[in-house]
Amino acid sequence: MEQNLNELTAWMIWIIPFVAAMMMPLIGRYSTNIVGYVASGFAFLSAVTAISFLPHVLESHEVHNQVLWISSINLKAGVLADPLSILMANIVAWISFLITVYSIGYMKEDKDKVRFWFWMMFFIGSMQLIVLSDNLLQMFFGWEGVGLASYALISFWYRDKKQHHVGTENRAVLGLIEYYSPTHAGMKAFIMTKVGDIMMLAGMFLIFSFAGTFGFRELIDDTTWATNMATNGLLIPAIVLLFGGAVGKSAQFPLNEWLLEAMTGPTAVSALIHAATMVKAGVFLVARLGPILFALSMTGILADQFFEIVALTGAITALLLATQGMVNMELKKVLAYSTGSQIGYMMMALGMAGLSEQFVDGYTAGFFHLMSHAMFKASLFMAAGSLIHVVGSRFMTDMGGLKKSLPKTYIFVWASGLALMGAPFITTGFWSKDAIFASIYESEHVFALPIFIIAVLTAIITSFYTTRMIGIIFFGKRSDHITKMEESGSNIHEVDKIMWIPYGILAVLTIGIGIFGLTAENNIHDMFSEYLDHSFGIHSIHTINNEESEFFDNLNIIAVVFSLLAFIVGFALGYIFYIGKYVDPNKFVNSNLVFYSFHKLILNRWYLNTLIYWCFIVYPLLLIRRIWRYFEKTVIDLGMNNGFEYAIKWSSNIIHKTQTGIVQSYLYVFGAGLLFILMILLV
Amino acid sequence: MEYIALQVVFLPLLLSPLAYILGKKLGPTITMWFAFSILAYCTLLIIHQFVVGDYEEHYVWTELFGEFGFLFDGLSSIFAIVIYLLCTILALYSKPYMIHKFQENFNSLESNEKQLGSNTQSMIVTISKTEYVNKQSGIYFALYLVFAMGMLGTVLATNLIEFYIFFEVMLIPAFFLLAFYGDGDKRRISLMFFFWTHVGAVILLLGFLVIGLNVGSFDFADIDESKIPNNILLLSAIAIIIGLGVKLAAFMFHIWLPYAHGAAPTPISALLSPAMIGIGAYGLFRLIIEFLPNAYHELAIWLHIWGLVTMIYGGIMALMQDDIKRLFAYSSISQMGYILFGIGSYSVLGMTGAEMMYITHALGKGLLFMTAGILIVQVKTRSISKLGGLASKLPITAVCAVIGALTIMGVPPTSGFMGEWMLFYGSIDTAIDQDSPLRIIIFSLGLISTVITMSYMLWMLKRVFFGKLPETLTHVKEGNWYMLSPMIVLAVLTIIVGIYPDIFLNDIVPYMNEITTKILNIN
DSSP: OHHHHHHHHHHHHHHHHHHHHHHHHHHHHHOSSSHHHHHHHHHHHHHHHHHHHHHHHHHHOOEEEEEEEEGGGTEEEEEEEOHHHHHHHHHHHHHHHHHHHHHHHHTTTOSOHHHHHHHHHHHHHHHHHHHHBSBHHHHHHHHHHHHHHHHHHHTOSTTOOGGGOEEEEEEEETTEEEEEOHHHHHHHHHHHHHHHHHHHHHHHHHHHHHHSOOBHHHHHHOOHHHHHHHHHTOHHHHHHHHHHHHHHHTTOTTSOTHHHHGGGSOHHHHHIIIIISGGGHHHHHHHHHHHHHHHHHHTTOOOHHHHHHHHHHHHHHHHHHHHHHTTOOBHHHHHHHHHHHHHHHHHHHHHHHHHSSOHHHHHHHHHHHHHHHHHHHHHHHHHHHHHHHHHSOSBGGGOOOOTTTOHHHHHHHHHHHHHHHTOTTTSHHHHHHHHHHHHHHHTOOTTHHHHHHHHHHHHHHHHHHHHHHHHHHHSSSOOHHHHHHHHTTOOOOOOOHHHHHHHHHHHHHHHHHHHTHHHHHHHHHHHHHHHHHHHHOOOOSHHHHHTTSOGGGGOOHHHHHHHHHHHHHHHHHHIIIIISOOSOHHHHHHTSHHHHHHHHHHHTGGGHHHHHHIIIIIHHHHHHHHIIIIIIIIIIIIIIIIHHHHHHHHHHHHHHHHOOOOHHHHHHHHHHHHHHHHHHHHO | OOSHHHHHHHHHHHHHHHHHHHHHHHOHHHHHHHHHHHHHHHHHHHHHHHHHOOEEEEEOOOTTTOOEEEEESTTHHHHHHHHHHHHHHHHHHHHHHHHHHHHHHHHHHHHHHHHHOTTSOOHHHHSOHHHHHHHHHHHHHHHHHHHHHHHHHHHHBOBHHHHHHHHHHTHHHHHHHHHHHOOSSHHHHHHHHHHHHHHHHHHHHHHHHHHHHHHTOOBGGGOOGGGSOHHHHHHHHHHHHHHHHHHHTOTTSOTHHHHHHHHSOHHHHHHIIIIIHHHHHHHIIIIIIITOHHHHHHHHHHHHHHHHHHHHHHHHHHHTOOBHHHHHHHHHHHHHHHHHHHHTTOSHHHHHHHHHHHHHHHHHHHHHHHHHHHIIIIIOOOBGGGOOOGGGTSHHHHHHHHHHHHHHHTOTTSHHHHHHHHHHHHHHHHHHHHTOHHHHHHHHHHHHHHHHHHHHHHHHHHHHHSSOOOGGGTTOOOOOHHHHHHHHHHHHHHHHHHHOTHHHHHHHHHHHHHHHHHHHHHO
């Protein structure tokens, strides 16, 4: 009985939001103002369902329930609620609940509320579907569902008004203007993630072809498929292809460019989809697959290359996007760069986990960072939404000196900003980042050193751009834009309660959990080591010592020193340039050619975006135009259609000419023919 | 129940004169409901039969050709359901669209009349606009019923000659519908359509004759591959494939399709595109894979490649279109490429996927052509560059168009995904089985080309429904319920099939299993 109830609850976590989505249009007919409250209520219900599940899963490990789905080829649908998925489901559910509350205020004046809430609920449902699915195919439904919701919400303001664009108008890079409308951005995001998705599909197919199942549990229980694939040399390609899906969805290099344009959506959407949840789907996928593959290594099938690729991709992305975050002037874009870069950290941790002896360390570090990032980045984004809402501009240069006018937001941004920087000992960000450093350092792999260096460098940069962001927005003089606004009578003041409370809660939580960060981390660590041991047979070396050890024994001194250093250096640099204003950043950049060209390189997004446009949009379209003009229009149309017409006309003309009506010529032809036949007969 | 097949095939044909008379006397609304109820009745019969199970009917015909029969099995009943379902709901859609078209024709005739001067006496002067519309609607629905019957007969036939007859019968009403009610250079285009598809049909007939004369019977049941000498077998199979390839509008034989689909009146485009050209796929399943497995074994890889080329070519040409109906026409070519790709995949799931693609394409492309029709009636333009931002003016149409586009793109939870994943899975599965690098390359290119499909669809949506609303379009109003309700039906169906494909798969998979075992026995 209880078991049945639990199974039903697991299904409910993802079904509730979908039901809510279906109800939105109906409620919208009655009144558009209450739609948001109803949706929020459903999000709360889903969150409560999720958390009610937590104790149960922690006790008895997992709930796995299947129903027959496509009977003709014997495919099952199911839910797999194990510690990993339930923890993730709770993060998703609670963060999305808070963001829905925020959205009630944020979307108050928008006309298309029903559409907004439909897609928000659809998104939450799809995300929970990804998290709770017990097989790859069903997961792919959620996977594409979140992509669809993301497309719909990025281009939510489909009328393409100027204030909803991103990028600087008329600013060309290599001949292409980087200024995008919401509908363009939505399309770009959908197509770019689709590139990842087809890789994922190919990977799924390869595995299905050998294993005959998409189910995670089935893949763990019987590993003959892996042996067969490994002997055919297809195991690594298959999982790397699967990882391709994660690269697309999580905006990792080289499919990272869509995330920046995704900022055209309403900020609540950016907070939910493009910071806290959807972009984590890729990390989640790696977290789902990682243990399976690591467990394989104990049976002698090595998947090291996979983990190396994951770690390297993460490292490259982390550095690449962090550098760009240093120079951008659009508030949301800075946060977007930072999101991609932080997800790079998670990938690094998960990748290095697979390369080290102690899988659980890196695994915990990656997941802990996912949790803490979800909290502080959602909070930062919501705060950014309020700022943009208040100031009416997406550029940080239009803000400045807002410390006094928006005191609450100021404090909350500091709190979550410090978490992003990894301010020592009191923020979740510090502990999770430190855990990542430690796991990289301890992995003792060849890649450990270079990746460690990249991680520290990225941490410095992160700390720098966060300080810069806060400095430009809250310190210094008020910008012309604000002065103008105040002159024209509008008052710069704090946003509604319904908006600041959600990000306030998250900011406070970041610090609150941060104070007990190490304990939290240890708890997760214990939970995961038990989970990995129980479900995958991955034994942790730590677990035995752990219970007797002192509190700080788990800390890796080198990691702590480096994360402290990174924080201090980055913060100091940021302070010098943007808060204390001892050096003018513009002058500094223009002071010599090296700085200047580096600045230009990162300002132009390492030219990656433009190159993608040239190679995959502009030139192919030119080529297609040629084919259209010279093949379809000429060869096919003129050649076959008109050609045939002319051939008929021509032959009719010839025949027409023979119909002369002169008896002599007819007789002549007749005679010639007769002679011809006669000759043939004679010969 | 008896004579079910006879009823569903010949009822529309026999009652079509009545439709003409009704139209002339009572006007378009009653005629429409008349045609609708005939087709709905027949559709229900087919669905009933589909639920009950496989079923055959045979009647005595001439000694020369064999028996005249009808067969419902895992292949044909699904094609039959899709064809009649589309015909039924498009009858509803036809009413407002065709009235709009008749009036347009009348007006242009009238203005021609005025230009010619008063001394020429013609019929226009003698009849009023209402009379003209009534008469035309009679003609339209009579032809419509015959067209439906032709398509259905083809997929139910159990005899090569019978197949050929129905194959040609469906062309005649389609030709007239195009010639009477088309847009643009309709006379020329209708001839072109008739000519090319007829060329295809004749090549097909050649193949049939070779097979029939070698086997000694034209009945499907008697066809035995071993009786045909090997060298002739391959040639006749190629003839059949080419004949059906013209119908499928596969690459190099697609000349007629963009013209025909672009010019045909929209309800007919919505039938031509998904229902009619897909019959080529039906033919390939029935005639090549089921009856000539040895030939299929030889040719599968070529079908696979041909499918790939068609997929990519149709997709990139769709990117270049400004006329929305031509865009969908090229998209249909690309989708037929998918089907061909699946047929060439040499595996159960690949072929199942190909048949699912037929259903999917019917639902998705049906929706999209209906969208184009609403644009033509409500906005009075079909040039994409003049459109934009219409989502705010045509909300229901926009939602249906998005669902249709998602279906074509193969995004879950629409039925498109169910077709697509099986199709591609089948392809890679065979590639691994046969350890063939060529097939792996084809598979990868095929999967990549789904990105092209996605690009042209999303770009179309962006240009038509999103962005700034041009000032000329501020007055646009949503279409009426005759047009919207068919779209909503299809939109709901595509999602139901996408989430629960068992409805169709339970019948398709056993059939595909049966025919592939034959092929696998060759090795």
